Amino acid sequence: MQNLLSNLKITINEKLYVKDPETSELGLNILKNSILLIDEIGFEAFTFKKLGERIQSNESSIYRYFENKHKLLVYLTSWYWSWMEYRMAFATTNVSNPVEKLEKAIKLVTENIADDNATPHINEGILSRIIVEEFTKTLMTKEVDNENKEGFFLVYKRVINRIIDIIKEVNPNYPFAKSLASNIVEGSLHQHFLKNHLKTITNLSEKECATEFYTDMAKKILL
Amino acid sequence: MQNLLSNLKITINEKLYVKDPETSELGLNILKNSILLIDEIGFEAFTFKKLGERIQSNESSIYRYFENKHKLLVYLTSWYWSWMEYRMAFATTNVSNPVEKLEKAIKLVTENIADDNATPHINEGILSRIIVEEFTKTLMTKEVDNENKEGFFLVYKRVINRIIDIIKEVNPNYPFAKSLASNIVEGSLHQHFLKNHLKTITNLSEKECATEFYTDMAKKILL
């Protein structure tokens, strides 16, 4: 994975940034440390001023890369889903058996993520924690509809569409392929959140992932 | 439902308010109009100042009822889940067949909610929209663990626990009763969100509810 991904430049919707952060030292530093800082103090408490202090740079310099912290978060989550899409494409090509393909796809979106060292400036393990704790907040704003039109959530939808296609291959007669796919992806994030914070209403324990639960679900529903 | 509920005083965790809003005109006005205003402009843009202007009262007066807008939102969502719990208890008592009981419970948490006129100061239909758009934000903060210890989310967990119990009645051998229950409740909110904003990744159409999808899911998994 490492070698393949290090050649891959993940492309992000240009409307999400003012200046492409991948093109400079400062930009890469913003990406790297925003992930660490959001993970540490949470997105609400995260500000460009605090990030500036941390990377010994100025608030105003960060504004030259991102209009506001919301767009930075959408950038980071887009990166994550793009990375996920790539891994999914890689894991499912040349798998002829649809059930096996579905199992692999579900595993990818439900498992615990560790840093894969693919990119030095992005720690995928920590980024995945941010996805669990903050991703839905990128959607749940009064600007969703506009931002959706602008294509901010395209990559996320593309990941779900891949799963929808596999579900249809497994069982073309199942009438809720879209809802099942989105339920698995979003539901998995939520189960991870619950295992960390509201442990009494999930079966996942501390270090467990959601793979077993959702694989079982998909198979019972589709087969 | 109407008559029964009008006699019911929904009790909310005392730590959520400074002064019980149900004990005065101003308090009831705060509840009523905060629901309308949050629905209109979204929770991010909602402030006590704007609410004060709307109800022709003063910002400082609202602070005498709620410490901050987050606690007000937790209050409102607690009210909703308490109301839901009551409806669920009512709908499932004296139903001996577990499958039928499960169907009724799933219907309640997945259907579209209309104002039931049970309480003049709370429009349940609009409140349910707030639940869809804002509820997860009450959980996804850096303070979840503390607030969970303080019992802020007890009512929500109680609703899910009722479903867990019914699932166990239906199939005592199913190993993921907790995750299935929390998945249905949270997942249903998410599907409603998707049908409003990201229509391409859900099968629910405009005015449809999530009942059919989740009833089908539960039955295929448990029976």
Next chain:
DNA sequence: CAAATATAATAGTATTACTATCAAAGTTCA
């Protein structure tokens, strides 16, 4: 070497999320 570009530093604005104080109005009850 000049021009262009990137970053840093500083200052400033409007809004938010409060806290504090004091006055006015209404209510209670002795």
Next chain:
DNA sequence: TGAACTTTGATAGTAATACTATTATATTTG
């Protein structure tokens, strides 16, 4: 009736946030 208490309103003030604008400085590039 009138003193005491409660509730609300009005005003002012603070620290932090989320920016924008300007200018200086350093670096790169052609």
